[in-house]
Amino acid sequence: MIQEIIVTTTNEDGSTHIAPMGIREESGLIVIAPFKPSATLENIQRNKSAVINRVDDVRIFAGCLTGRKDWPLVPTEKIETQRLAAALSHLELHLERIEDDELRPRFYCKQIVEINHRPFQGFNRAQSAVLEAAILVSRLHMLTKDKIEQEIEYLTIAIDKTAGENERVAWAWLMERIESYRQESTKEKIV
Ligand SMILES: Cc1cc2nc3c(=O)[nH]c(=O)nc-3n(C[C@H](O)[C@H](O)[C@H](O)COP(=O)(O)O)c2cc1C
Structure with missing residues (x-):
């Protein structure tokens, strides 16, 4: 494990x-x-x-x-x-x-x-979704555009349904990074 x-x-x-x-x-x-x-x-x-x-x-x-x-x-x-x-x-x-x-x-x-130091509060789907998105962000250059979009679409479900404030903030930081990657990729194609 x-x-x-x-x-x-x-x-x-x-x-x-x-x-x-x-x-x-x-x-x-x-x-x-x-x-x-x-x-x-x-x-x-x-x-x-x-x-x-x-x-x-x-x-x-x-x-x-x-x-x-x-x-x-x-x-x-x-x-x-x-x-x-x-x-x-x-x-x-x-x-x-x-x-x-x-x-x-x-x-x-x-x-x-x-x-x-503190007790574990239980599993939260949005926390797992943030971890998956963080790993995705660490591998953007290895993935196809379609794969990235599919993963984000799926992970968004858990965020929308179960996130608290920390998860929303973390998700927003990762989405910001993915958005700038999308823009960089578009620029590269135009050049
Ligand atoms: C959930 C998660 C797990 C990761 N696990 C590893 C790992 O086992 N080994 C690794 O080299 N990087 C891993 N990464 C990526 C590193 O955190 C990242 O590349 C970091 O910059 C490592 O380099 P550093 O030691 O120079 O900071 C992981 C990232 C995330 C989000």
Whole structure:
């Protein structure tokens, strides 16, 4: 099973890097697999640590994909870095080993500590729709125009029926990005 979370890591200048990633568990270890090149990859390699933030505020996923990375942070407990203030729970990880790959290395990490901050409120279809749209935005150049339009049309149903304020804001940021991609593609065709 893959779980979509936000990884926080420390940059070389001491600032905190935030990135959505899909993680999974293998033999008791957490596997993080960033595509090269990646700031998350470099930070984990250098610091031998990372933090997994489980969030239900989908604005953070959509924000990271649309250049809004300034989310409130608080210090972590055992390893020296920061986590998202919005995390429902977080895991602090120590890097155990790397399985290198030209495209997508795999970082096997050991859990040092897990802390709960707020209860999970239940599944929400609009939150899932925002995650799907965020992944779509991260792959726009690999998809056909028709595929993009079909996906958006389908995902809009869950947004219209079940979104709260955070989901609407996140959706609007992603749709803004898709709209500028549509316009860029039209311009390219004219040129
Ligand atoms: C839900 C979601 C899951 C993602 N999972 C991954 C992942 O597992 N690996 C990856 O390299 N990028 C993933 N991405 C895209 C990255 O968040 C994005 O490309 C980011 O810029 C990674 O590069 P960075 O480490 O330099 O920030 C995901 C994006 C979303 C929205």
